Amino acid sequence: MHRETNKHFKFDWITIILFFMLVGFGWINILSASHTGDTLNYFDLQHSYSKQLIFIFFTIGLIILLLSIEAKFYERFSSIIYIISMLSLVGLFIFGKNVNGATSWYAIGGMTLQPSEFAKVATSLAIAKHISDLNTNLKNFKDQIQAFLIITVPAVLVLLQNDTGSTIVYAAFFFVLYREGLPKYYLIIGVFLILISILSLKFGAIITSIAASTIILLAYYINRKKAIFARSLLYIIVTILVSSGVKFFYQNVLKSHQQDRISLWLRLEKDPEKLERMKQTFAYNLNESEKAISSGGFAGKGFMEGTRTTGKFVPEQHTDYIFSTVGEEWGFLGSAGVVILFILLLLRILHLAELQKSQFSRVYGYSVAAIIFIHFLINIGMVMGLIPTIGIPLPLFSYGGSGLWAFTILIFIFIKLDSNRINEW
Structure with a gap:
């Protein structure tokens, strides 16, 4: 690892500010969703909001590290990073911890680490490296197969861990391939x-x-x-x-709970009484989430004033259903604000990706935008009942160290690559 000397760097502060705005507002909602009504204790690690604060603290150190590494390091070692990431996914079948039916975590002391979150970063680097190779042409079938394998290997490994939500995210890379020359009939098919x-x-x-x-x-x-x-x-x-x-x-x-979620989404069950029982049994989280969002009205009930949030009506509200907290306490205005922040972040990343002189940096930038977009689209759609319930976090917003750090790495590698643009020919 070497540091660049005699080079100029210009970090994109718009992206950095949007990043911290989302992380900060996310923590505020995690605080509201996870506090128990007692006196707030930010140093008591029994509380999710305290843990998330620690995760954010380490995130700052992680950002400094990512920005201090030579930009070419990420391209040069992308293949090694990908292989290490795939090995970490394979290791879960031996050493993994089962949480909520998915063997997707390593237990390290008193905390857990989810390799599938970091595998998205590794896959983004690997696909950028493959496409930017001088001998690669996505109109050639051989190069298409190689690109599909890079994407499919981690997707299959994650699926075998019973983590369907994270598997779906890998579909985001097909938008990247299409942007870089993949024939459009693949998208049509x-x-x-x-x-x-x-x-x-x-x-x-x-x-x-x-x-x-x-x-x-x-x-x-x-x-x-x-x-x-x-x-x-x-x-x-x-x-x-x-x-x-x-x-x-x-x-x-499909397993029974997956069938029930799809059945509820498509209204396949015709018996009204059975449909209602299914809603109460399999869609309890969704029903409570929709009630919380609708109760917020236009301006919301106010910070820590949401009755359904403080009453813990929505299970695991600080994780996948964190947006329901926004809807209840900050109303339509707050929800629209969050959506606008994500759209601004996506548009900024896409804008910067188009400015890149290096194809590697451009492809990686599009991968970052595609992954964030799929997470954002599925999570918001799930919480509002527009798509079937899929366990997938809202980027930078939901509780969890693995998710926060993975998205931090994903975004700040691109910020580093973009900062080196003025040194490239």
């Missing part, structure tokens, strides 16, 4: 398969297959080309296979 899967569960395989096949045949009738006929026939076959396979996957592969 992905959206097509997701849409067919959802419609098949909602309306049944037969109705979905007939409807989709009709649309495909109409499209062929309008164009009337032989090449399009062969492709249209392939689409119809794929539609029938996917529609039939989704039901089997739903009933025989």
Whole structure:
């Protein structure tokens, strides 16, 4: 590790300020969601808000370390970082601690560490290194396969640990690949398969297959080309296979609690009484979260004044459901403020990514934005009942050292890379 000498650096303070605004406001809401009504004791590590304060303190030291490392270090050692990260995921199958059904943590003394959070950073560096290689062209099938493997390996390892939420995040990298030249038909196929899967569960395989096949045949009738006929026939076959396979996957592969969450989301259960029982059993967190958000109104009830928050109606509110605290205590204004902060952060990262002279830095920047966006989209959608319940934290906001440190590393590596832009040709 070497430090740069005789070089100029200009850190992007807009991104840094947005980062600390989100972390700071996140801690305020963690404090509100986790305090027990007693006198606040910031040094009592029995409380989540005290632990998060310690995590934030170490975050500052981590930031100083990340910014002091030579920018080229991250590119030069990206492959080694990726391999070490994959080994840490494999090690969980032997030494991992099971928490809430997922074997995703290492127990170190009195604390736990979640390698899957840091694997996103390692994958971002590895995919940036692969794409920026002079011999890589994402229009070539071989290079596409290599890119898919880099993304798929950690995704599969995380899925085998029963952490579905973290697995879904790896879909973010396909937006990055598309930006860097991946043929658009991959994105079209992905959206097509997701849409067919959802419609098949909602309306049944037969109705979905007939409807989709009709649309495909109409499209062929309008164009009337032989090449399009062969492709249209392939689409119809794929539609029938996917529609039939989704039901089997739903009933025989997914676990019961996963089936119930999807069933509630798509309103598959027709019996009103059974549907209500399912809501109370499997969607209790979601129901209470929605009540907390709606009770906040326009301006909110005020800091530490949320009755549903102080009454602990929303289980684990300081983690995945932290946004419900914002909704109740800060209302629509506070919720909109948080959303705007995240949008500003994403837009700033994307803007900086476009300014990069190095393809490695640009690809990494887009990876950072894509990962934050997927986390933000899924968590907010989950808390508001717009998508199925998926255990995924709100970046920089939810309680947890692993998540906070991983996103800190993710963002500040990019800030360091961007600061070195003026030294690149």
